[in-house]
Amino acid sequence: MDSSKASNSDKFFAIIPAGGVGSRLWPLSRASTPKFLHDLTGSGQTLLQDTWDRLTPVAENRKMIVTGDVHADLVAIQLPELDKSNLILEPSPKDSTAAIALAAAVLYARDSEVIIGSFAADHVIKDNDKFLAAISASIDLAASGRLVTIGIVPTEAAAAFGYIKKGSRILDTEGFEVAEFVEKPNIQTAKSFIATGHYLWNAGMYIAPAKLLLDVLSKTQPSLHAGVMELAKHWDTDQRAAKLEKIWPNLEKIAIDYAVAEPASQMGLMSVVPGDFEWHDVGDFAAIAELQSQGATNNLAVLGSAKVLSDSSSGILVSETNRLVALIGLEDVIVVDTPDALLVTTKEHAQKVKALVEALKQTGHSDLL
Amino acid sequence: MDSSKASNSDKFFAIIPAGGVGSRLWPLSRASTPKFLHDLTGSGQTLLQDTWDRLTPVAENRKMIVTGDVHADLVAIQLPELDKSNLILEPSPKDSTAAIALAAAVLYARDSEVIIGSFAADHVIKDNDKFLAAISASIDLAASGRLVTIGIVPTEAAAAFGYIKKGSRILDTEGFEVAEFVEKPNIQTAKSFIATGHYLWNAGMYIAPAKLLLDVLSKTQPSLHAGVMELAKHWDTDQRAAKLEKIWPNLEKIAIDYAVAEPASQMGLMSVVPGDFEWHDVGDFAAIAELQSQGATNNLAVLGSAKVLSDSSSGILVSETNRLVALIGLEDVIVVDTPDALLVTTKEHAQKVKALVEALKQTGHSDLL
Numbered sequence: 001m002d003s004s005k006a007s008n009s010d011k012f013f014a015i016i017p018a019g020g021v022g023s024r025l026w027p028l029s030r031a032s033t034p035k036f037l038h039d040l041t042g043s044g045q046t047l048l049q050d051t052w053d054r055l056t057p058v059a060e061n062r063k064m065i066v067t068g069d070v071h072a073d074l075v076a077i078q079l080p081e082l083d084k085s086n087l088i089l090e091p092s093p094k095d096s097t098a099a100i101a102l103a104a105a106v107l108y109a110r111d112s113e114v115i116i117g118s119f120a121a122d123h124v125i126k127d128n129d130k131f132l133a134a135i136s137a138s139i140d141l142a143a144s145g146r147l148v149t150i151g152i153v154p155t156e157a158a159a160a161f162g163y164i165k166k167g168s169r170i171l172d173t174e175g176f177e178v179a180e181f182v183e184k185p186n187i188q189t190a191k192s193f194i195a196t197g198h199y200l201w202n203a204g205m206y207i208a209p210a211k212l213l214l215d216v217l218s219k220t221q222p223s224l225h226a227g228v229m230e231l232a233k234h235w236d237t238d239q240r241a242a243k244l245e246k247i248w249p250n251l252e253k254i255a256i257d258y259a260v261a262e263p264a265s266q267m268g269l270m271s272v273v274p275g276d277f278e279w280h281d282v283g284d285f286a287a288i289a290e291l292q293s294q295g296a297t298n299n300l301a302v303l304g305s306a307k308v309l310s311d312s313s314s315g316i317l318v319s320e321t322n323r324l325v326a327l328i329g330l331e332d333v334i335v336v337d338t339p340d341a342l343l344v345t346t347k348e349h350a351q352k353v354k355a356l357v358e359a360l361k362q363t364g365h366s367d368l369l
Numbered sequence: 370m371d372s373s374k375a376s377n378s379d380k381f382f383a384i385i386p387a388g389g390v391g392s393r394l395w396p397l398s399r400a401s402t403p404k405f406l407h408d409l410t411g412s413g414q415t416l417l418q419d420t421w422d423r424l425t426p427v428a429e430n431r432k433m434i435v436t437g438d439v440h441a442d443l444v445a446i447q448l449p450e451l452d453k454s455n456l457i458l459e460p461s462p463k464d465s466t467a468a469i470a471l472a473a474a475v476l477y478a479r480d481s482e483v484i485i486g487s488f489a490a491d492h493v494i495k496d497n498d499k500f501l502a503a504i505s506a507s508i509d510l511a512a513s514g515r516l517v518t519i520g521i522v523p524t525e526a527a528a529a530f531g532y533i534k535k536g537s538r539i540l541d542t543e544g545f546e547v548a549e550f551v552e553k554p555n556i557q558t559a560k561s562f563i564a565t566g567h568y569l570w571n572a573g574m575y576i577a578p579a580k581l582l583l584d585v586l587s588k589t590q591p592s593l594h595a596g597v598m599e600l601a602k603h604w605d606t607d608q609r610a611a612k613l614e615k616i617w618p619n620l621e622k623i624a625i626d627y628a629v630a631e632p633a634s635q636m637g638l639m640s641v642v643p644g645d646f647e648w649h650d651v652g653d654f655a656a657i658a659e660l661q662s663q664g665a666t667n668n669l670a671v672l673g674s675a676k677v678l679s680d681s682s683s684g685i686l687v688s689e690t691n692r693l694v695a696l697i698g699l700e701d702v703i704v705v706d707t708p709d710a711l712l713v714t715t716k717e718h719a720q721k722v723k724a725l726v727e728a729l730k731q732t733g734h735s736d737l738l
């Protein structure tokens with residue numbers, strides 16, 4: 001058993017899709033410098049770097065980044081250890097299935113036994129030992145021929161996440177069958193989920209033999225499957241660019257939850273390993289403020305190098321300038337200070353930043369997106 | 370009577386003391402660019418320019434500016450019509466008596482019959498016809514050998530201003546004896562003042578024959594009087610700089626209210642002409658916001674050239690940068706955006722900006738003051 005576990009782990013390769021602008025984090029997060037390229041935790045590292053380091057104990061250097069080709073330079077600077085053969089640059093955004101499936105297909109072409117795990121570049125995880133333990137358990141389940149997701153043990157009735165309903169326990173493992181994936185519920189439904197104890201948050205972490213994931217995709221999205229397989233076949237050749245130019249623009253844009261995870265659960269192939277660790281998708285500035293303040297009130301979190309003078313203000317200040325910022329008597333404020341744009345709002349309205357970004361598009365301020 | 374009035378007006382010379390940092394308007398107002406050099410009304414002109422223009426109908430070009438020598442260049446740019454012989458540059462701030470008395474002494478040396486009027490460079494006045502009428506009435510009273518102040522007819526029980534208690538009516542004039550000058554009261558006392566109908570706001574506007582003002586000063590502040598008279602004697606000679614260097618540093622720092630107005634009222638020399646016009650000293654950003662919104666609520670006033678995107682925010686945005694400023698769901702907010710400092714607070718806390726500026730001094734940020 002121990003030796004089989006060790007060999008399972010040897011087959012593991014982590015895929016880190018680094019995409020998504022994070023428009024609720026404007027003006028910090030932009031098309032040119034999306035969320036994952038920023039330090040949103042005050043760790044001194046960006047979310048991408050944190051994600052990279054977090055996976056090292058289980059994946060060592062077997063880590064592949066999938067990102068937009070416009071981010072190639074910044075990613076290379078942030079991850080000097082990244083082997084260029086493990087960097088997939090997308091000519092344009094095609095949602096998560098194309099990104100993850102292409103990475104899986106390339107890795108499968110190199111090693112047909114590979115077990116891949118996909119972990120977003122822009123999430124925050126604490127309790128790394130528990131995270132790694134959940135991955136190890138997931139790898140073992142995957143090695144037995146399953147698609148596995150790590151479901152986060154909820155700490156509150158959140159309406160911002162999708163849920164995974166646990167089915168029956170899989171004997172002699174940490175895993176459960178996935179009874180059902182549930183879209184983001186309203187807050188009442190979320191409360192009823194939490195009360196049952198059967199629901200986990202869907203964090204979009206998938207672990208599976210690359211072959212199995214691609215097999216499911218061949219049934220659910222045959223054209224997308226054919227595209228990534230064709231790309232993978234020529235990936236490590238001088239045909240890569242030509243094939244990308246021809247195939248990539250025509251790939252379906254679809255999230256992997258819909259293309260793979262939900263169909264796999266209906267096929268009885270999907271299992272879930274509960275992850276009892278602190279996880280945040282830091283989707284908006286209110287989430288970052290809460291993460292920073294760790295539940296303390298009357299606390300002003302400061303990210304960045306701003307000189308700050310605060311008189312009884314709480315909330316969060318994010319600064320990318322070296323201006324002095326003076327805050328007086330503000331409650332749960334959000335101030336984001338960048339060289340060409342300033343946002344001031346409150347935690348209550350943090351979600352509305354996305355609509356504001358839409359308004360910017362429509363008022364000819366695309367240069368600021 | 371008409372011809373005497375006309376000749377009284379011919380003797381009139383307006384003095385505009387342009388001093389005072391206005392620290393409650395930081396970071397807009399700085400030591401290097403104080404309040405009077407800014408457009409705080411959205412008129413397209415600075416307060417100094419508005420003050421200059423406001424006095425033209427009664428003073429024509431007989432206007433003298435007294436300001437710090439560090440402001441000489443900006444004042445000259447803002448007031449191209451200003452004759453350099455009517456610009457008094459102070460080597461250092463010495464409060465209002467030295468400024469006004471030196472101007473009065475210089476004007477007296479040039480014309481012993483001159484009637485001076487002193488009007489701060491950083492106030493806002495609407496209903497200019499009523500303002501000019503009050504000045505004309507004051508000039509006539511002054512010509513009869515009185516010191517005159519224009520007292521503003523109050524529109525509310527304000528605790529932010531000093532008050533003037535009217536005494537008996539001066540026959541055949543618009544004026545009253547000044548019964549008493551009263552320091553800023555608390556709000557209860559202010560309410561009781563308003564209820565009597567006998568009190569006016571002290572706006573610090575003084576009109577008097579220069580000779581009379583200087584005579585009073587010779588009794589109340591003989592050393593200060595001697596200093597400005599000595600300076601005036603050599604002002605229009607090549608001795609000006611040498612005399613300034615010698616005399617100016619030793620002049621008493623005292624407000625003209627204490628050095629002249631209150632003592633004159635005790636001597637029975639002080640009268641007041643009620644001014645029933647809209648007057649604001651725009652002491653803080655809340656005052657500017659109210660001035661801009663003219664009582665409307667849910668209104669966001671914008672001063673400056675900012676690109677603004679506001680979603681249901683009220684208050685005031687003052688911008689000296691061309692950054693995009695996005696405000697979401699903020700009530701009575703104050704945002705002041707300058708190249709090296711950003712202030713965010715609320716109208717409720719507008720007065721606390723002064724304390725913040727003090728804190729800046731004490732934390733080594735004097736470069737930002």
